[in-house]
Amino acid sequence: MKKLMLVLFASVTMAANLSAQNFFTRDGKIKFDATAANSPEKIEALSKTATCVLKTTDGAMQWAVLFKSFTFEKTLMGEHFNENYVESSKYPKATFTGKITNLQEVNLTKDGTYNAVVTGKMSVHGVTKDVTTNGAITVGGGMIKINAGFTLNLADYNIDIPSLVSDKVAHDVKILIDAPLKPMN
Amino acid sequence: MKKILIALVVLAAVGAGVGYYLWNKPALDLTNAKSDIVVDATALFNEYKTDEAQANSKYFEKVIGVSGKVQEVLNDEGTVKVSLETGDPNGFVVRCELSKTSAHARTEFPVGETVAFKGTCSGFNLDVVLNNCVEAKK
Numbered sequence: 001m002k003k004l005m006l007v008l009f010a011s012v013t014m015a016a017n018l019s020a021q022n023f024f025t026r027d028g029k030i031k032f033d034a035t036a037a038n039s040p041e042k043i044e045a046l047s048k049t050a051t052c053v054l055k056t057t058d059g060a061m062q063w064a065v066l067f068k069s070f071t072f073e074k075t076l077m078g079e080h081f082n083e084n085y086v087e088s089s090k091y092p093k094a095t096f097t098g099k100i101t102n103l104q105e106v107n108l109t110k111d112g113t114y115n116a117v118v119t120g121k122m123s124v125h126g127v128t129k130d131v132t133t134n135g136a137i138t139v140g141g142g143m144i145k146i147n148a149g150f151t152l153n154l155a156d157y158n159i160d161i162p163s164l165v166s167d168k169v170a171h172d173v174k175i176l177i178d179a180p181l182k183p184m185n
Numbered sequence: 186m187k188k189i190l191i192a193l194v195v196l197a198a199v200g201a202g203v204g205y206y207l208w209n210k211p212a213l214d215l216t217n218a219k220s221d222i223v224v225d226a227t228a229l230f231n232e233y234k235t236d237e238a239q240a241n242s243k244y245f246e247k248v249i250g251v252s253g254k255v256q257e258v259l260n261d262e263g264t265v266k267v268s269l270e271t272g273d274p275n276g277f278v279v280r281c282e283l284s285k286t287s288a289h290a291r292t293e294f295p296v297g298e299t300v301a302f303k304g305t306c307s308g309f310n311l312d313v314v315l316n317n318c319v320e321a322k323k
Contacts, residue, residue, distance in 0.1 A: 068307035
C-alpha cells in the first residue's frame with residue numbers, strides 16, 4: 001500500500017513538472033531596423049529585457065518591452081527615438097496580448113520546431129491594433145524558444161516621421177524577436 | 186563683403202562642430218552621477234506593482250539608487266543583467282542592466298549578496314527595469 005502511494009505520489013509530481021503551465025522570459029531580445037532604403041546610416045536598436053509569458057494550455061501570450069531599454073549605436077538616435085517618435089515618457093512600453101491560433105499544429109509539450117500563427121492586440125504609442133504574424137516555436141531541453149519577424153507601419157501607430165529625415169527613417173520598421181522561455185514557478 | 190564671408194565661414198564651422206558633437210554624443214555615464222532617489226528593490230517594485238502610472242511619474246527616466254539582494258546574474262552576449270529580489274510571490278524582480286560603456290570594478294555578483302546600483306528607470310514590464318547601471322560606491 002505504502003509503495004503504491006509512493007508510486008502514485010511520484011507520478012503525480014512528475015506529471016506536474018512536465019506540464020508546467022506558464023513559461024516566462026525576462027531576457028527576450030527585440031531588435032528593430034528602421035533604416036530607409038537609401039539612408040547613409042543604419043537606424044537600428046536592440047532591447048534584451050523584453051518579457052513574455054506563455055500559457056501552454058491554451059497558447060495565450062503576453063509581451064512587454066520598454067522603449068527606454070533599447071540601445072542604439074548613437075546616443076542621439078536613442079534620444080530622438082524616445083522623445084520625438086515613441087514619446088516614451090507618455091507611452092513607456094509596447095505590449096502585445098494574444099494567442100497561438102493553430103495550437104492543434106503546435107505541441108508545446110513535445111520537443112520539436114513548429115510554425116505558429118499568433119493573433120492579438122499590439123499597443124504602441126497609445127494606439128492598439130489587431131495583428132497576426134507567423135513565428136517559429138522550438139520546444140526542447142525543457143525550454144520553449146520563440147523566433148518571429150514582422151514589419152510594423154509607423155503611421156498605423158500615429159508615429160510621424162519629420163520630413164527632414166523621411167529619406168532616412170523607414171515607414172515600415174522591421175522587427176525581429178528572439179525569446180527563450182523557461183518554466184515559471 | 187569680406188567680413189560677412191568670414192562671419193559665414195565661422196558660423197558654418199561652429200554649426201559643424203556642434204553637429205559633430207551631438208552626432209557623437211557620448212553614452213550616459215552614471216559613475217559620478219548623484220541619484221535622484223534612493224530606494225530599496227522591494228519598495229521600488231511594490232510601488233510599481235501597486236500603481237504603475239504613479240510610480241512612473243516618480244521614477245521614470247530618473248537616476249535611481251537601488252539596493253537589494255542578488256537573485257540572479259546573467260551575462261547575455263556581453264550584456265550583464267542583475268536581478269534583485271523583491272519578495273514578489275511570482276518571482277518578479279528589479280532588473281539592473283549594466284552600462285556597456287561605463288567602467289565596472291566587477292561584473293560578477295554572488296547570489297544572495299546585497300548590492301547597490303545606480304541606473305535610469307525605464308519602467309515596468311512585470312519587472313522594474315533600470316538601464317545604464319553602475320555599481321554604487323559604498
